[in-house]
Amino acid sequence: MIELVNISKSYDGKINVIEKLNLKINKGEIVVLIGESGCGKTTTLRMINRLNEPTGGTIMIDGQDYKKMSKIELRRQLGYVIQKVGLMPHLTVGKNIEMIPELKGWDKEKRKERAYELLTTVDLPPEDYYDRYPHELSGGQQQRVGVARALAVNPDIILMDEPFSALDPVTREQLQKELLRLQDELGKTIVFVTHDMDEALKIGDRIAVMKDGKIIQYDTPEEILKNPADDFVEYFVGKDRLWKSPEMLRASDIMHKSLITVGQRRTPAQVIEVMKEKDLETLFIVEKETSKPQPPIGYITRESLREQGSNESKMSDICNREFETVQHDSKMTDVLKIMDNKLVRSLPVLDDNGNLIGMITRASILNLITKAVVNEEENQ
């Protein structure tokens, strides 16, 4: 775990580039620092391995003040990957990876074994690549070597400073995917700096949005998308971003929250009145008409009521008890599938206890599209 406590940084002694910054990065998490250039994200990252020294505050690594270690020792415990890769051009790929192991005094056999292992991990066949020189490799391959080098002495923490920003979009996406795969396998703690929100949303377990040396919001990608802390975050995320990431949308984000239900003892005439008043085609039936959350019993449509005509039967007798439901955290893609396949008009959304908390109708989805396309402010 990395903990930045009240970190400040000033280059000239007057202006603070970083102002009393606090950040907690849990073990095994990918945390993305994002912001416009000059916001202090790279400075923050470089303070963790002491390439920049903070002017105030301290950094704790696994509960220990990081200054207890020598700079060299500290840096060898933290992998470091940078945008320009910075491979040593006079050394082969293998020797580049073996640099720190060699300085640490590993014997030749062990070094080579490790380099082979790591080249395999980053998907560069070692037989082909071990003896090549960096300039013979494409940008993407060079950065793979960069990542392998950072992993050489198996650090728990890896610092990455815009590692994929200089790559073409296809290669970038490939490496992003592989980073996530690597992360699944190795479970490192990764601090990742980028200015690309797409990348941040794709990679980050948590995202710290920075501006003027401060963290404006530190949250999961979903929270950042759905509840931006202020206008800057919202602007930075892009208003239509949520729509572009439908996998982030949950049933509870698109449902109508103003629930209209009727109790099971109501008669058809009463229910028709409610439907007329609220302009509804379908109503869900619950046990009692209270504001307390309760599970839905069934539903009734205006059409079926019309067929019934006016009589004294109760809703509990005539309602349709066969219906689809979704959980509040179901993905929107699943919701759409159900609505499409089953030709459902209204889909009740249930909480973890099976109680009705909202309703998704075709209209609510239309609303969402309208919001995205018209690019309006979100009202929830």
Add this chain to the structure above:
Amino acid sequence: MNDMNFFQFMASRSDELIRLTIQHIQITGLAVLLAVMLGVPVGIFISKNRSLRSPILGLANVFQTIPSLALFGLIIPLLGTGYVPSVFVLFLYALLPIIKNTFIGINSVEESIIDAGRGMGMTTNQILTKVEMPLALPVIMGGIRISTVINIGTATIAALIGAGGLGEMIFKGISMASDNMVLAGAVPTALLAIFMDKVLGMVETKLTPIGITSQKDKAN
């Protein structure tokens, strides 16, 4: 005078010429060696110390701009004549290209490579010996090569203050108005310069790391 006469002259003086050539090599060799021993560390030093950079380069430049003839004259009151002052003057001449090239060589190592090295946990010394020096070596070698070639020429003037070398033959030829004798000093000097340039060029290539050489080939 025909060519045969010149070669006959050379042949007749071969013992003396060999002696003078060896002397010539000794003077320039020692001067360059000393210049490397001082110039490379100074070059490294100013690549790390911004504030001392321009005074030191300026000073070395001054030596380069003083006409060699004048410098040899000026050294006599200080160190007298003979071998030592000659080597000293030549040493001063050799310094600038070596200091400058060392500085340029180290300074031109890409910042990102150094940054990666530091970030990985290499010490300043390790970065110097494992990264900066190997990458700067061809450029430093280029400086040594320039110094050597210039020095082989300049060393002929050192004969004026009694250093010996092939300059002796040239000056003797001038005073005796013997073209053969002037040429007998000048031609071996030129050949020596060309030869050393080739040899040092080969060393330079040899010292250039493979990763850099093939990079250049690719660029060409």
